[in-house]
Amino acid sequence: MSINSLILRNLKKNLRNYYLYVFALIFSSGLYFAFVTLRYDKAMDPVEGSIKGGAAISTASILLLFIVAVFLLYANTIFIKQRSKEIGLFQLIGMTKNKIFRLLSAENAILYFGSLIIGVALGFAGSKLLIMILFKVTGVEGIASLSFSSRALLQTLIVFLCIYALIMLMNILFIKRQTILSLFHVKSKTEMTARKLSVFQVIIGVFGIALIAVGYVVSGKLFDGDFSSMIELFGAMFFILFCVILGTYLFYKGSVAFLVSLIRKQKGGYLNIKQVLSLSSIMFRMKSNAMLLTIITTVSALAIGLLSLSYITFYSAEDTAYNYTGGEDFSLLTESDADTFRQAMDDNNIAFTEDKAEVYTVQLNIDDILQTELELNFNASMMDTAVISEKAAGVDVAPDELKLTGYNELLQRFMSLKDEGDVTVHGKETETALHYTGLEDEYPISNYYTMGGLPTMIVDDALFQELKQDINPDLNQGYHWYFGYTIDDDAQLQRANDLFNGLDLEARDNSESRIDILEDQKSTIGLTLFIVGFLGLTFLITSGCILYFKQMDEAESEKPNYTILRKLGFTTTDLRRGIQRKQLFNFGIPLIIGLLHSYFAVQSGWFLFGSVMLTPMIVVMVIYTLLYSIFGILSVVHYNKVIKQSL
Amino acid sequence: MGILEATRIQKNYGNKFNKQEVLRGVDLSIEEGEFVGIMGSSGSGKTTLLNVLSSIDRASGGTILIQNNEITNMKENQLAEFRKNHLGFVFQDYNLLDTLTVKENILLPLSIKKVPKKEADRKFEEVASQLGIMELQNKYPSEISGGQKQRTSAARAFIHEPSIIFADEPTGALDSKSASDLLNKLSSLNANRKATIVMVTHDPAAASYCSRVIFIKDGQIYTQLNKGQQERQAFFKDIMSTQGVLSGVQNEH
Numbered sequence: 001m002s003i004n005s006l007i008l009r010n011l012k013k014n015l016r017n018y019y020l021y022v023f024a025l026i027f028s029s030g031l032y033f034a035f036v037t038l039r040y041d042k043a044m045d046p047v048e049g050s051i052k053g054g055a056a057i058s059t060a061s062i063l064l065l066f067i068v069a070v071f072l073l074y075a076n077t078i079f080i081k082q083r084s085k086e087i088g089l090f091q092l093i094g095m096t097k098n099k100i101f102r103l104l105s106a107e108n109a110i111l112y113f114g115s116l117i118i119g120v121a122l123g124f125a126g127s128k129l130l131i132m133i134l135f136k137v138t139g140v141e142g143i144a145s146l147s148f149s150s151r152a153l154l155q156t157l158i159v160f161l162c163i164y165a166l167i168m169l170m171n172i173l174f175i176k177r178q179t180i181l182s183l184f185h186v187k188s189k190t191e192m193t194a195r196k197l198s199v200f201q202v203i204i205g206v207f208g209i210a211l212i213a214v215g216y217v218v219s220g221k222l223f224d225g226d227f228s229s230m231i232e233l234f235g236a237m238f239f240i241l242f243c244v245i246l247g248t249y250l251f252y253k254g255s256v257a258f259l260v261s262l263i264r265k266q267k268g269g270y271l272n273i274k275q276v277l278s279l280s281s282i283m284f285r286m287k288s289n290a291m292l293l294t295i296i297t298t299v300s301a302l303a304i305g306l307l308s309l310s311y312i313t314f315y316s317a318e319d320t321a322y323n324y325t326g327g328e329d330f331s332l333l334t335e336s337d338a339d340t341f342r343q344a345m346d347d348n349n350i351a352f353t354e355d356k357a358e359v360y361t362v363q364l365n366i367d368d369i370l371q372t373e374l375e376l377n378f379n380a381s382m383m384d385t386a387v388i389s390e391k392a393a394g395v396d397v398a399p400d401e402l403k404l405t406g407y408n409e410l411l412q413r414f415m416s417l418k419d420e421g422d423v424t425v426h427g428k429e430t431e432t433a434l435h436y437t438g439l440e441d442e443y444p445i446s447n448y449y450t451m452g453g454l455p456t457m458i459v460d461d462a463l464f465q466e467l468k469q470d471i472n473p474d475l476n477q478g479y480h481w482y483f484g485y486t487i488d489d490d491a492q493l494q495r496a497n498d499l500f501n502g503l504d505l506e507a508r509d510n511s512e513s514r515i516d517i518l519e520d521q522k523s524t525i526g527l528t529l530f531i532v533g534f535l536g537l538t539f540l541i542t543s544g545c546i547l548y549f550k551q552m553d554e555a556e557s558e559k560p561n562y563t564i565l566r567k568l569g570f571t572t573t574d575l576r577r578g579i580q581r582k583q584l585f586n587f588g589i590p591l592i593i594g595l596l597h598s599y600f601a602v603q604s605g606w607f608l609f610g611s612v613m614l615t616p617m618i619v620v621m622v623i624y625t626l627l628y629s630i631f632g633i634l635s636v637v638h639y640n641k642v643i644k645q646s647l
Numbered sequence: 648m649g650i651l652e653a654t655r656i657q658k659n660y661g662n663k664f665n666k667q668e669v670l671r672g673v674d675l676s677i678e679e680g681e682f683v684g685i686m687g688s689s690g691s692g693k694t695t696l697l698n699v700l701s702s703i704d705r706a707s708g709g710t711i712l713i714q715n716n717e718i719t720n721m722k723e724n725q726l727a728e729f730r731k732n733h734l735g736f737v738f739q740d741y742n743l744l745d746t747l748t749v750k751e752n753i754l755l756p757l758s759i760k761k762v763p764k765k766e767a768d769r770k771f772e773e774v775a776s777q778l779g780i781m782e783l784q785n786k787y788p789s790e791i792s793g794g795q796k797q798r799t800s801a802a803r804a805f806i807h808e809p810s811i812i813f814a815d816e817p818t819g820a821l822d823s824k825s826a827s828d829l830l831n832k833l834s835s836l837n838a839n840r841k842a843t844i845v846m847v848t849h850d851p852a853a854a855s856y857c858s859r860v861i862f863i864k865d866g867q868i869y870t871q872l873n874k875g876q877q878e879r880q881a882f883f884k885d886i887m888s889t890q891g892v893l894s895g896v897q898n899e900h
Contacts, residue, residue: 269750271755273758280744281746480895564742568759569727643763
């Protein structure tokens with residue numbers, strides 16, 4: 001048999017075993033090429049130019065490259081380890097190491113560059129799809145026509161050639177280091193030796209869980225005012241990261257084994273098949289893979305966290321836009337502007353609802369109701385606050401009572417208010433003592449008055465009239481009216497918006513249209529969301545593949561165990577159930593830890609990004625979990641095959 | 648009626664163009680409480696015979712009855728069911744799960760049968776003390792010696808009181824001290840528990856512990872020896888000389 005036919009035969013055999021490797025290669029090269037194509041495309045110019053997306057895209061492409069490289073190198077280690085016996089055999093029949101290396105390289109090259117070509121082709125097709133999605137989410141108008149970029153192709157080829165060179169280097173080192181004898185033994189050398197749990201490990205285990213818990217607790221307090229300066233805040237963030245990552249590592253190194261051994265101890269040596277296959281194997285394997293699992297968990301947590309945060313921003317855009325306009329479609333500030341607007345709507349037969357309020361600014365002393373205080377440049381005894389009458393707000397307020405409404409989530413974190421307390425309103429000359437009774441969610445007036453989410457005061461109408469007489473003119477030089485309009489028929493909203501934008505208004509700059517704000521927000525966040533989503537998907541697929549490869553490897557080394565168990569009289573169904581349980585742990589533990597990490601990360605700072613947390617976060621987590629479980633299911637399928645062959 | 652009745656067992660490998668007959672019609676009958684040795688040179692088919700008898704491999708022809716259960720045409724799941732109730736195994740390479748402790752390994756067959764935990768513990772103590780591995784119970788296989796592993800493996804085979812225990816070269820990987828130690832334990836278990844043991848071996852010394860030795864040559868039973876009232880030494884000499892004839896070399900003793 002000539003070398004060439006040997007290569008071809010090996011290839012055929014390996015293709016069947018490593019379809020996922022090939023898939024991963026195709027996928028990662030496709031993804032990379034699509035990304036680079038996007039980067040060099042003219043259609044992207046407005047996006048890149050508008051928000052300095054260029055920098056974001058190149059950072060993302062470097063990160064992407066890094067993930068792909070690590071992933072391919074890892075896949076290769078498993079790939080070559082599985083073939084160590086074959087390499088030993090070639091050596092035994094007198095092939096030189098160089099010749100074996102050439103054989104492997106040729107084989108790898110066909111597989112690698114074949115996948116690369118397919119990947120690039122798919123990537124080009126995919127980039128069209130991507131750019132359409134991108135324009136859809138950002139709302140940037142553009143022609144979704146892409147030209148084939150030779151620059152992108154060149155970059156992709158160079159990058160993947162470098163990775164190929166690295167892989168070859170790894171193979172050389174592997175082959176050079178091995179002797180014939182050791183090659184035959186690589187597989188049988190298990191990566192673990194079962195030993196009794198030492199006291200040291202118990203300590204590590206408990207310490208790991210404790211570290212994670214400390215990290216979580218501190219993360220919950222991050223913005224509660226305990227850390228008031230920027231340096232302290234960064235220090236705390238670093239501390240959390242350190243605790244959680246080290247904790248995760250120790251968790252895999254010791255805690256899993258510790259918890260499992262507690263369960264086993266309680267069983268008194270009497271384990272059923274599910275426990276035999278799941279508990280005992282996990283106990284030792286997690287320990288020896290602690291590093292890998294920590295990386296996977298951290299990467300997943302990062303991906304889920306980033307995806308959640310960007311989705312929170314995107315999802316909250318609608319809310320933010322409503323808060324800007326005081327809960328209406330359009331907000332205006334003067335009587336004459338309102339007239340112009342109403343006229344324009346009437347002329348075009350667009351029905352609308354009006355909502356108006358007279359607004360003044362007074363100074364409010366909130367010293368008594370302030371719960372926490374950061375060291376900010378802010379005077380709590382003289383806070384400029386917009387005031388409206390109970391009539392305009394549509395709520396009932398007693399004469400000596402004060403209600404606040406529409407307080408931005410983010411500001412609330414830095415300056416949280418008590419549930420009730422005494423406050424003083426400063427007019428020009430008089431001071432009025434009022435009893436604060438609570439915070440409402442509504443935003444009754446537009447952003448012009450609330451300045452990005454400061455609360456609005458609602459007082460008794462009689463008091464409002466008094467305050468109006470005693471207004472401090474220094475604080476009230478601008479507008480005094482708020483007009484909000486909601487278009488009755490959603491279908492006419494776009495036309496109303498066009499008309500609104502064509503109007504000649506006095507207070508043009510401070511009049512808002514909700515859908516314009518929304519679109520503006522989306523185009524800002526859209527690109528970030530797109531890039532993060534892209535990277536998140538890559539994280540997901542690479543970490544899923546790595547776990548799957550790991551399981552393939554593990555299945556191979558556990559095959560003798562299945563043989564024993566089947567000889568003892570366990571049916572394949574018994575074994576399958578045990579394996580399902582095992583995979584639930586193998587994939588479930590890193591996933592759950594990753595989800596928990598990202599939950600606490602998002603929890604600690606989500607209000608910096610938007611106004612709704614739960615729904616967008618859950619959506620991201622559910623989608624992530626579903627995609628991730630595909631790899632778990634694939635691995636169970638692979639195990640079933642191994643079990644079937646084991647007797 | 649013996650506990651195991653095999654008639655005209657055949658086992659072929661390969662396809663119809665290139666057929667390799669490993670077993671060519673073996674008839675075998677084993678009584679309850681017997682300790683039977685199967686001997687033969689490499690390639691004689693003794694391990695295949697054991698695998699076929701123990702339902703791990705399927706026979707190409709013939710019938711096998713164990714306690715009046717016909718196992719030759721059972722389905723895969725029925726076989727597993729049968730194995731867990733009626734058979735015990737001891738292998739040359741121990742076949743212990745290295746992620747389980749000695750005790751967990753030994754209790755495995757009971758956990759398949761869902762024996763109550765208390766009873767399992769009682770049985771464990773009984774068999775472990777007989778084999779002298781009580782104090783090892785919380786150790787992992789990687790922490791104990793080969794002889795101890797093989798005794799663990801034997802304990803696992805005996806614990807659920809199977810009808811027959813199949814042992815495939817159980818002393819193959821042991822030094823002579825551990826080997827004789829194990830064989831003594833096996834024969835005392837055979838005597839005390841009335842356990843039926845079928846052991847494949849190529850070591851005449853190991854075979855001399857048996858009550859009967861069957862010699863296989865080229866897939867057929869060549870002859871068999873009964874120990875009867877003989878001393879082990881005398882039986883050993885008989886076995887040696889038979890083996891000499893079998894391999895075509897005249898024994899000098």
